[in-house]
Amino acid sequence: MSAAATSSSRELPPPADNITRHTLSPESELRIEIPTGISSTITLRSGSAELFGAELAIDRPLHLTSAKVAIFTWHGCILDVSNQDQLDIIYASDETDANVSYVNTHAQLEAMRDEALGNSANPNAAPATATVETTMTTATTAVGGPRVLLVGPADCGKSSLARVLTAYAVKLGRTPILVDLDASQNMLSVPGTIAAIPVSSDMISPDCYGTSSIMGGSSSSASGGAMMPLVLWYGSQDLTAHPDVYKAQLSKLGHAIDERLSGDTDANASGIIVNTSGLIEDIGYQYLLHAIEAFRINVVLVLGHDRLYSMLGTQFKKDYEGGGGPMRKAPILIKLPRSGGVVSRDASFRRALRSQSIKRYFYGNSTPPKSSDGPSSSNYQFSPCLIEVRMADIQLHKLSNISLAASLLPISAKQSTDPIQLSTIPSSEITSKFQHSVLAVCHPSAVEKYEHSGSARDLYLAGVAGFVIVEKVDVDKASMSLLSPCGGSLPSGHLLSGDIFWLDNDSLEPAQLQFD
Numbered sequence: 001m002s003a004a005a006t007s008s009s010r011e012l013p014p015p016a017d018n019i020t021r022h023t024l025s026p027e028s029e030l031r032i033e034i035p036t037g038i039s040s041t042i043t044l045r046s047g048s049a050e051l052f053g054a055e056l057a058i059d060r061p062l063h064l065t066s067a068k069v070a071i072f073t074w075h076g077c078i079l080d081v082s083n084q085d086q087l088d089i090i091y092a093s094d095e096t097d098a099n100v101s102y103v104n105t106h107a108q109l110e111a112m113r114d115e116a117l118g119n120s121a122n123p124n125a126a127p128a129t130a131t132v133e134t135t136m137t138t139a140t141t142a143v144g145g146p147r148v149l150l151v152g153p154a155d156c157g158k159s160s161l162a163r164v165l166t167a168y169a170v171k172l173g174r175t176p177i178l179v180d181l182d183a184s185q186n187m188l189s190v191p192g193t194i195a196a197i198p199v200s201s202d203m204i205s206p207d208c209y210g211t212s213s214i215m216g217g218s219s220s221s222a223s224g225g226a227m228m229p230l231v232l233w234y235g236s237q238d239l240t241a242h243p244d245v246y247k248a249q250l251s252k253l254g255h256a257i258d259e260r261l262s263g264d265t266d267a268n269a270s271g272i273i274v275n276t277s278g279l280i281e282d283i284g285y286q287y288l289l290h291a292i293e294a295f296r297i298n299v300v301l302v303l304g305h306d307r308l309y310s311m312l313g314t315q316f317k318k319d320y321e322g323g324g325g326p327m328r329k330a331p332i333l334i335k336l337p338r339s340g341g342v343v344s345r346d347a348s349f350r351r352a353l354r355s356q357s358i359k360r361y362f363y364g365n366s367t368p369p370k371s372s373d374g375p376s377s378s379n380y381q382f383s384p385c386l387i388e389v390r391m392a393d394i395q396l397h398k399l400s401n402i403s404l405a406a407s408l409l410p411i412s413a414k415q416s417t418d419p420i421q422l423s424t425i426p427s428s429e430i431t432s433k434f435q436h437s438v439l440a441v442c443h444p445s446a447v448e449k450y451e452h453s454g455s456a457r458d459l460y461l462a463g464v465a466g467f468v469i470v471e472k473v474d475v476d477k478a479s480m481s482l483l484s485p486c487g488g489s490l491p492s493g494h495l496l497s498g499d500i501f502w503l504d505n506d507s508l509e510p511a512q513l514q515f516d
């Protein structure tokens with residue numbers, strides 16, 4: 001993507017003892033798997049290289065912990081890697097055809113952005129013919145910019161490609177909105193959420209990839225000036241648990257994005273890039289179709305899954321062209337190869353990533369230790385606080401999907417038709433079983449609406465103010481200690497529970513809370 005750095009021919013001093021030097025040829029990548037709890041530092045010594053689209057700076061060490069990544073170079077480079085003997089694997093590969101496909105896809109999206117800008121500058125112009133050549137015949141002219149949905153099974157490289165496409169767009173001065181619908185491994189916020197953020201250039205830095213998070217979590221803008229994401233609390237990493245809530249949240253997020261883009265020509269032309277979870281069968285497939293509607297998707301990128309590609313192609317023909325319904329344009333459907341470097345992550349590695357992501361929300365990025373590569377001596381950007389709240393001052397809600405048959409309802413009680421229902425947990429039931437659970441703090445404006453309407457939707461379909469973790473429940477004192485990103489009182493006393501737990505030893509398995 002970029003010209004080779006000017007330092008490509010400079011004389012390099014020999015590497016230190018614990019450093020291994022790698023020379024990469026053009027269009028190759030260094031694939032690195034750093035096991036859980038181990039750190040490694042990668043330094044670009046000459047040439048140019050990028051980490052999922054974010055360019056490395058010469059001589060600036062990139063500190064990575066528990067990560068599986070690839071450093072790609074278009075023009076060749078020299079990289080120094082520390083701690084190599086502790087890595088699971090490290091190797092250079094020139095099988096990078098997928099990267100070339102990705103940059104071609106980026107070029108196609110750019111053409112759509114240019115076209116959207118042209119259309120907005122001259123709204124009376126006759127619509128141009130399709131600019132994107134695709135493997136599907138229903139190519140269409142985008143009214144706004146590209147609204148891209150990345151789909152495919154687990155561990156096929158969706159999140160990585162979302163990062164690459166976002167970084168490439170931002171490098172060209174675009175401001176796309178990045179959306180992550182994967183509640184189990186969300187790259188924008190803590191697990192259990194779906195989120196969206198307008199991306200600017202200060203967020204595209206390799207330093208932000210220290211964990212699974214592109215921007216270092218919802219509170220940890222490295223630049224200090226970056227925007228906060230809009231985060232909805234789904235409350236579970238299991239997307240099959242609450243289909244009604246999930247679908248309603250997708251619709252709400254799509255609506256919020258439409259509202260944001262409607263008054264901003266540049267942002268509208270930049271479009272959105274939506275990452276999805278690896279669920280592609282049954283309810284997962286339904287979610288993909290729902291997301292296409294909710295985000296008014298006009299480009300679907302299918303990563304390495306012929307069957308899904310074929311299913312969507314058939315579906316689009318049926319939904320958009322047949323049946324005598326209104327003729328709408330089908331999204332452009334593009335099949336992309338899976339990168340040869342993409343690795344499967346086992347349950348324990350995923351758990352470690354989730355834990356890192358929660359830790360990062362509260363503590364920020366870890367700064368590299370001075371003397372060794374061990375994470376234990378790291379310092380962190382932020383200092384979260386323990387705050388004490390009285391049970392009397394909070395209302396802890398949980399989702400309840402109970403829907404009674406009419407005959408079981410009390411006389412004159414109405415059956416609610418809204419499947420999204422809340423129940424408020426009585427103080428007497430807030431016991432030590434909530435210890436270590438992650439709670440979402442409702443935004444005061446959402447609380448105001450909720451108190452007026454009594455509708456669970458006003459809390460569940462609104463962006464949350466932030467998160468706390470229950471450190472301790474003191475039943476005798478009727479109080480709780482909460483780990484909070486900052487001191488002082490909570491933005492509101494309304495908290496949403498879920499089944500996400502966190503303990504600062506990277507080992508706690510999230511478990512379903514069993515409520516009585």
Ligand SMILES: Nc1ncnc2c1ncn2[C@@H]1O[C@H](COP(=O)(O)OP(=O)(O)OP(=O)(O)O)[C@@H](O)[C@H]1O
Nearest residue numbers: 068069070154155156157158159160278341342343
């Ligand atoms: N070219 C590559 N070389 C090495 N590792 C890679 C490469 N591309 C991606 N990875 C790593 O492979 C893992 C899986 O990739 P990614 O997270 O993009 O997949 P995904 O489809 O989003 O997964 P899921 O949907 O299950 O969350 C990640 O750890 C990612 O950093």
